[in-house]
Amino acid sequence: MASHTPRKDYRLVLAIALKDIGETLRNKNVLALVITTVLVTVLYRYLPLIRASQELPYVAIYDAGDSQLVPLLENSAVVEARAYTSEERMLDRIRSGDLAELGITVPEGFDDDLNNGRSAALTAYALHWVADEDLTDLVQIAEGEIAIQLGVFVPIQVSDLRVFPSPDSGGMAVTLAMSLVYTVLMIGMMTTPQMMLEEKQTRTLDALLVSPASEIHVTLGKALAGLFYALLGGAVGWAFFAHVVVHWWLAAAATLVWALFAVALGLVLGTLLEVRQQLSLWGWVVIIPILLPMMLYLLEDVMPDIVGRIAGWVPSSVVLDLVRAAAARPLTTADWAIPLVAAGAYATVAITVQIIVMRRRAR
Amino acid sequence: MQTTYAVQARDLTKDYDAVRAVDHLTFDVNQGEIFGFLGPNGAGKTTTIKMLTGQLRPTEGQATVLGHDTIDARDELQARIGVVFEYQNLYERLTGRDNLRFAARLHGVAARRVDQMLEVLSLTQHAEKRVKHYSNGMKQRLLIGRALLHSPDLLFLDEPTRGLDPNVARDIRAFVRDLSKNGVTVFLTTHYMEEADRLSDRVAILQQGQIRAIGTPQQLKKTYGGSDQATLEDVFVSLTGKGLRAQFEE
Numbered sequence: 001m002a003s004h005t006p007r008k009d010y011r012l013v014l015a016i017a018l019k020d021i022g023e024t025l026r027n028k029n030v031l032a033l034v035i036t037t038v039l040v041t042v043l044y045r046y047l048p049l050i051r052a053s054q055e056l057p058y059v060a061i062y063d064a065g066d067s068q069l070v071p072l073l074e075n076s077a078v079v080e081a082r083a084y085t086s087e088e089r090m091l092d093r094i095r096s097g098d099l100a101e102l103g104i105t106v107p108e109g110f111d112d113d114l115n116n117g118r119s120a121a122l123t124a125y126a127l128h129w130v131a132d133e134d135l136t137d138l139v140q141i142a143e144g145e146i147a148i149q150l151g152v153f154v155p156i157q158v159s160d161l162r163v164f165p166s167p168d169s170g171g172m173a174v175t176l177a178m179s180l181v182y183t184v185l186m187i188g189m190m191t192t193p194q195m196m197l198e199e200k201q202t203r204t205l206d207a208l209l210v211s212p213a214s215e216i217h218v219t220l221g222k223a224l225a226g227l228f229y230a231l232l233g234g235a236v237g238w239a240f241f242a243h244v245v246v247h248w249w250l251a252a253a254a255t256l257v258w259a260l261f262a263v264a265l266g267l268v269l270g271t272l273l274e275v276r277q278q279l280s281l282w283g284w285v286v287i288i289p290i291l292l293p294m295m296l297y298l299l300e301d302v303m304p305d306i307v308g309r310i311a312g313w314v315p316s317s318v319v320l321d322l323v324r325a326a327a328a329r330p331l332t333t334a335d336w337a338i339p340l341v342a343a344g345a346y347a348t349v350a351i352t353v354q355i356i357v358m359r360r361r362a363r
Numbered sequence: 364m365q366t367t368y369a370v371q372a373r374d375l376t377k378d379y380d381a382v383r384a385v386d387h388l389t390f391d392v393n394q395g396e397i398f399g400f401l402g403p404n405g406a407g408k409t410t411t412i413k414m415l416t417g418q419l420r421p422t423e424g425q426a427t428v429l430g431h432d433t434i435d436a437r438d439e440l441q442a443r444i445g446v447v448f449e450y451q452n453l454y455e456r457l458t459g460r461d462n463l464r465f466a467a468r469l470h471g472v473a474a475r476r477v478d479q480m481l482e483v484l485s486l487t488q489h490a491e492k493r494v495k496h497y498s499n500g501m502k503q504r505l506l507i508g509r510a511l512l513h514s515p516d517l518l519f520l521d522e523p524t525r526g527l528d529p530n531v532a533r534d535i536r537a538f539v540r541d542l543s544k545n546g547v548t549v550f551l552t553t554h555y556m557e558e559a560d561r562l563s564d565r566v567a568i569l570q571q572g573q574i575r576a577i578g579t580p581q582q583l584k585k586t587y588g589g590s591d592q593a594t595l596e597d598v599f600v601s602l603t604g605k606g607l608r609a610q611f612e613e
Contacts, residue, residue: 008471015468019454019461026456026493203452207509210416210446211469212438 012213016221020195021228029276030194034229037186038236044179045240048098048172056080057141058101062090065108072149079145094125094163096170100134102126102142103163104156114152121155122146128162128329129172129243164246164329167321167336174298176241177323180234181294181316184255187233188262189269189287192226193279196270219358222270223263230259244327250336254322257343261315264350271357290316315346369394369517369548370415374424377410377572384410386572387424392565394516397539397549399563399580401556403603407572408552409449412519415550416446429516442470445510449521449552451502455495459486459505462494463512470513480508500531507538517548524558536562556596566595568602575602 024030059081063070073081084090087105094103103125113120124142126135139156147153165173199205199218208218234255238245245251265286273279294316300308311317322339325331370392377385385407392398402408413419415426417437426433431440454462463477481487484504494502503523510518520539524532539562543549553559559566560580567577576583580595587598 011471012469015465018468019457019465022461023454023456202455203448203450204454206418206448207446207452207466208469209418210441210444211466212441212471213469214437 008212009217012217013220013224016208016213016218017224017228020222020225023198024191024195024225024229027194027198030191033190033194034187034233037183038233041179041183041233041237041240044175048175052099057138058082058097058099059138059142060084060090060093060101060103061106062087062103063106065106065110067106067110069106069110069146069150073145076145076149078148079142091125091163092166092169094127095165097127098172098175100126100130100138102135102138104142114150114154121157124156124158125161125163126158127172128164128246130162131243165324165327167325167328167331169324169328170298172241172244173324173327174320176237176244176327177320178294178298179241180237180255180323181258181319182291183233183237184230184258185262185287185290185316188226188230188259189266190279190283191229192222192263192266193270193273193283194276195222195225196267197273197276197279201275215358219267219271219354223267226263226266227259230262231255234259246329247326247331247336250322250326250331250340253340254319254326254343257322257340257347258315258319260347261319261343261350264347264354267354268350268357271354271361290314293317294320313342315343318342318346367394368392368427369396370398370426370428370550372411372415372424372426375411375414375421375426376423377407377414377419378422384572385414385421388569388572388574389424390567390574390577392548392550394548395543395546396564397543397551397562399559399566400550400552400569401559401566401599402552402569406569406603408569409521410572411569412446412521412550412552416444416519417441442513443515444517444519445513445515446519447506447510447521447523449525451499451506453494453502453505453509456493458491458493459497459501460490462505463509466509466512472513476512480512484508500527500534503527503531503535507535511542515547517550518542519550521552522554523551524553524555532558556594556599560595568599570603 057079059073059079061070061073061081061083063083070083073079074083084093090103094101105123110120124139135158139158143153143156165171199208205218209215238251238255269279269282269286273282293311293314296303296307297311297317297320300311318339322336322343325336325339328335368391372388372390375385375388376383388411400408400411410419414421415428415433417433417440420434428440429443433440454465460477460481463480464474467474467477481490486501486504489497489501494505497505507523523539524535527535536558539549539551551559551562563580565577565579566583568575576587583598584593584595587601589597589601
């Protein structure tokens, strides 16, 4: 006689999840973990701004001709200017920025126009998320410095075409991706087992298992509560970086698959471990091998090719790519579909591992 | 399913690796009675309860509780039994009301039942306090309330008065008696022989996973006590003490 209906299953799972969500708010240890992790996101977000206050405004220049302006600006004490050999390279540099920066194109014949008294103008580019007021400030600084260096005012016209990061850009997109990967992983993977170990240690699990709830309901309830906090952490992260995001649907998909992966790993830990103290050790034993390859992947330019390639396929790197893609334009299907399928596959593997572990424990 | 027995255990056995914790237990518990299940520490009481409540799978034998097989009909069983554990396993960070509300959600019981239960337990004015601020007696009452929230037909009580002050223990004993009068079968384990004597309709004494004696307290006192003045404690010592002595001599 099967007395479990989908409605009853849903009720049981939801009851456990709601209890855990409420109880976590009163659990100082778990709450501290969630808050600390979210603070890391805040740090990621505002660290570049602290750096900006100590650095000169950055101006990337592409000189289509051979203007005297470039060496003058490179020696400026007001801006930090650097010349690039093509407009695309200059724009690449702008794409990888994590601060409000300016890219200036000096047209061919710029010096001749100035010397012959013809009107001359410069074209400037900036990332799409740079605020208008910041851009105006940057333009005024650059115009002032150019006027001092050349002895004549040259207007800078900001291009209507704002620059968007590409899927492999660095800068703010990477900062956002690292922050999200860390936040969701930490919260999902550490909060979920905390809830499970709490039940084991206080032996409230025994009471649950003599109620209509089975071990599967308990696990799904914990998963739902862990998912809630992991997604909440992700949402806070996205909120801080909202100005960077171009494709919100991809941002949501990336957060969901990564949260599922993190929670599944948390469930495995929560099932295998018996006390919270073990989690302090084993949690990091699992987290470090997940996060470290992502760092190697970001350093692939200085890594042996094989290391970079392998590191690019670990779950954290795949999600890093997915998050970067959410901040990129233009975006091809291959840019998001391959990492999304890979991240989904990793989440599926992690969930499968949890199912196997649960079945073996039940025997 | 109607049955005159609340519990029927047949050759119930549980091995933990090489250790046999429960050894071919066969006994019945009548519906509506208070059944005292006594034994020294490690005798197999808790293991037996875990098997009867569907938490543990027997190595051999089988048990039916309220007509339901403890393994095959676990879901039906859980809806009709209540369990009060020997430890106070409550959510200490939650309030008393939230603890009961959670249990009510699990059992699909109406929220108003929580208020009724708090009233019955005399915990209404402490309902919004976190359980960690409760006294032992309040926690024990809450544990009993949680187990009774869904109106079970059979209540397992594992050491319900251990560590409680005499007044609270007396209240709980009176509560258990009332439950029995209302038709609830009570499966009681306790270390307090006087409590078992006063409360139980029948008693089983367990030693090393086996039942040494089973019957009404009067029958056991008459058969094993050795005199008219014998107490259940005398019976307990004579049945379990011998075993211990024999073990020691071996």
